[in-house]
Amino acid sequence: MPHTQLAGSQPVVRTCPFSPPGEYRELREQDPVAHVTLPDGIDGWLITRYADVRAVLSDPRFSSRRRGVTGNHLGSQEIPPPPPGWFIFMDAPEHPRLRKMLTGRFTVRRMRELAPAVERIVADHLDAMAAATGPVDLVQDFALPIPSLVICELLGVPYADRAEFQHNSATLLRLGAPAEEVAQAQLELNQLIHRLAVQKRTEPADDILSALVGDGDLTDEELAGIGVLLLVAGHETTANMIALSTLCLLRDPAQLALLRAEPEHADAVVEELLRFLSVIQFGIRRTALADVEVGGQLIPAGSTVVAHLPAANRDPELFPDDPESLDLLRPHRPHVAFGFGIHQCIGQQLARLELRIALTSLFERFPELRLAVPLEAVPMRDEMVVYGVHELPVTW
Ligand code: HEM
Numbered sequence: 001m002p003h004t005q006l007a008g009s010q011p012v013v014r015t016c017p018f019s020p021p022g023e024y025r026e027l028r029e030q031d032p033v034a035h036v037t038l039p040d041g042i043d044g045w046l047i048t049r050y051a052d053v054r055a056v057l058s059d060p061r062f063s064s065r066r067r068g069v070t071g072n073h074l075g076s077q078e079i080p081p082p083p084p085g086w087f088i089f090m091d092a093p094e095h096p097r098l099r100k101m102l103t104g105r106f107t108v109r110r111m112r113e114l115a116p117a118v119e120r121i122v123a124d125h126l127d128a129m130a131a132a133t134g135p136v137d138l139v140q141d142f143a144l145p146i147p148s149l150v151i152c153e154l155l156g157v158p159y160a161d162r163a164e165f166q167h168n169s170a171t172l173l174r175l176g177a178p179a180e181e182v183a184q185a186q187l188e189l190n191q192l193i194h195r196l197a198v199q200k201r202t203e204p205a206d207d208i209l210s211a212l213v214g215d216g217d218l219t220d221e222e223l224a225g226i227g228v229l230l231l232v233a234g235h236e237t238t239a240n241m242i243a244l245s246t247l248c249l250l251r252d253p254a255q256l257a258l259l260r261a262e263p264e265h266a267d268a269v270v271e272e273l274l275r276f277l278s279v280i281q282f283g284i285r286r287t288a289l290a291d292v293e294v295g296g297q298l299i300p301a302g303s304t305v306v307a308h309l310p311a312a313n314r315d316p317e318l319f320p321d322d323p324e325s326l327d328l329l330r331p332h333r334p335h336v337a338f339g340f341g342i343h344q345c346i347g348q349q350l351a352r353l354e355l356r357i358a359l360t361s362l363f364e365r366f367p368e369l370r371l372a373v374p375l376e377a378v379p380m381r382d383e384m385v386v387y388g389v390h391e392l393p394v395t396w
Contacts, residue, residue, distance in 0.1 A: 009037045010046055010282070010306070017380055018248050018277060019324065020310040024048055028311055033297035039175055039282060042067050044304040045294075046283070048311035050318045050336065052295045056307050057340040062286035063091050064343060067304050079287055083186065085218075085225020088233070088343060095342065098226060101215060102346060105154070105208055111349040114150075118357050121149050126365045135372035138392040142362065143243035144235070147354055151234030154350075155227060156200065156207025161192060169232040173385040175282075186228070193227035194220060230347075237279065238351045240381065240388025242358045245273045247378065247392055248326065249363070250371055256363065258328045263360055269328045270355045275319075275335035276326045278310035281387035284339060309336050366396040 011023035027034050028048040038044040047053050056062050065079050066089065082089035087098040104110070125142050132141075148166065152159045168185035171177050197213050197220065204210040208230065212223050249256040259269050283306040290301050299305060313335045314323040321330065338345035345351070363369065371378070372393040379390040 006043065007031060007034050007036055010039055010044070012039055012282070012382070014380075014382070017375070017378075018244075018251075018326070020278070020281065020308075020314070024308065024311040025314070025324075028315060033295045033299070038304065038306065040068065042304055044285070044306050045297075045299050046306050046308055047294060048308050048315075049295060050312040050315035053307040053309065053312035053336055054340050056286060056294060056305055057284075057336075057343070059292065060091070061288065061290050061292050062305060063289050064089050064095070064286060065091065066285035066287050083225050084221035085223065085227075086229050087226070088229060092342075098222070099342075099346065101212065101217075102208070102226070102230075105211075106346050106349055108349050111353045114154075114350070115353060115357070117153065118146075118150060118354055119361070121146055122357050122361045126361060130365070135393045135395040138246060138394045139239070139243050139389060140391075142358070143246070143392070144239040146242065146358055147238035147351075148235040150350070150354060151231060154208055154234070155230055156205055156209040157192070157196060157227075157231060165189060165192060165231055166235070169236050170384075172232060173236060175383050175385065189228040189231070190221075190224040193224040193231070197223050197227070233345075234347055234350070236386050237347075238354050240279050240384075240386045241274065241277065241351065241355055243392050244277050244279060244388040245355065245359055246362065246369075246394075247371070247375075247389060248273065248277060249359075250369065250394075251375065252326055255326055255328050259359070260363060260367075263364075265328065266356045266360050267352070268330075268332060270352055270359070271332060271335065272326065272328050272330055273355070273359075274337040275313045277387070278313045278335075278337050279387045280309050280337070280339075280385065282306070282385060283308035283310070307336075307339075309339070312336050368396045369394055370396065 011021035014021050027046065032047065032049045032052060034046045036044060036046050047056055065082060067079055085098065087095045125145055129136055129141055144166065148162050149159055168189050171181050171185035193209070196209055200210040200213045204214060209227055212218060212226060249259065259266070286305045286307065288299050288301050288303045288305060292299050316323050318333055321327070338348040372395040378392060381388045381390055
């Protein structure tokens, strides 16, 4: 039913750790384009139907320049200019100019070539876990190092710098982080990449930063921004998917048995976990450049719009068979966990590769893997842009 009054706040409180708050189901059915207050205090339009989410994300009248989801623009109605190089926040022509410098690096073929390196990294971490006595934190010992190492190798960032960049990435992606902390984190990340770019100018290697330096088409600021974007997006997202998927499977023995019995279905399992868990938990933002009608509702020019990926991925219009449950053998449908349109995740093939190898190898190597604490004691990432667990104590 169309209306323009602020209806309430974007729901953020979960009752089940693996599902978005139950209110999204009601919103999708009764108020699929809802005018709400977003978690950082901004007015916005919350889009919860799959078809509407895809329509918004493929419509150039919705700009990727946006009012921030993290603390950097807390409460402000201003739309900040995107930091140099951060093409995720840009529109044409800047966005395709920068994105096309990278697309060749993330193709299916490139990822196939990368598989043995990912298998080696995963096997090394499983060996180290096996040598431990007593419970380990699966986040620190497995889920976080794997994508961090892989993106470091691809970019040409020393893994020794991980403590600093993991800490700073977490600050960028924490809802309500103070603006000064966010600015400092951004500065330190830029300085890290800038330092490396200077080195690579004289000692180029076979990595993305060297290729970008060699390209000669980028300002130093753009180069640093692209490097930071890839570094941050490349490890936080996948790390959380690995850890949350593990927890989800440990809590659903019937589904885990399916994965074990039919490892050849691992690709389908990864797709269903991406759909079901949809870790970009607050959705992704756009700004209306004109008055646009979505699902029968007029969205005024200048409005912030949230394409809510978790709600869209549970829309019965697309997933008619019990979309609220995890069904690893569900027939494939095109979910939107990686977004949609020109900004659809550039690293999606990399994420799929890492998830497939990490999850199948983990459960093969540790058939008795189990939680070392009650589910209620696992700290969930409720305040983070990328949902997941802060820690995952496991034993076997
Ligand atoms: C499971 C893991 C991942 C998830 C769920 C995920 C999700 C997403 C989503 C939803 C978007 C669209 C954002 C928007 O339209 O505003 C996106 C874009 C992006 N992702 Fe990922 N991502 C993942 C892994 C990765 C990895 C491994 C990389 C490393 C290269 C990466 C790099 C990027 C970049 C650079 C963009 C911006 C693309 C553009 O604006 O053209 N992501 N991702």
